[in-house]
Amino acid sequence: MGQSHDDVTEELRSQLEEWNMxxxxxxxxxxxxxxxxxxxLEARIKMLRKDYEEARDRLQALSAQGGETWTEFREGMTRARRLLDEALEETQPDSDGDSDG
Structure with a gap:
């Protein structure tokens, strides 16, 4: 974990941008x-959007801090991103184009 504070901040901002997309x-x-x-699905998006907004706000508040606070924040971001990835995977259209299922 030899990343500088600025590197970590930029990495987290990038993750937030990916999350938003x-x-x-x-x-x-x-x-x-x-x-x-x-x-x-709309209920799930509402929950994920709320988590995204909280993470974005925390990143802004934490940008002047370091240490364990950053570690906890990064772990939370990882968990939240995993939830979003799962939601995206679950809503992938069927690869065979069959939509009556």
Whole structure:
């Protein structure tokens, strides 16, 4: 963990940007989803968007701090990103194009 504070900050900002793009992609998939599935996906997006906004705000607040606070924040970012990746994977369109399932 020999990264400088600025390197870590930039890495986290990059992760937040990727997270935001993933949320936009998930929203796009929800808009194409069937009505009954849409409600569950919208609730999930709402939760993920809230987590994203909290992470973004924490990054801004922590930008002047270091040490264990950063480690905890990075671990939280990793968990949140994993949840987003899972949501994106679960909403991937079927590769065979079969949508009646």
């Amino acid at each position: 993933g949320l936009d992609e998930l929203q796009s998939r929800v808009e194409r989803a069937e009505a009954e599935r849409r409600s569950a």
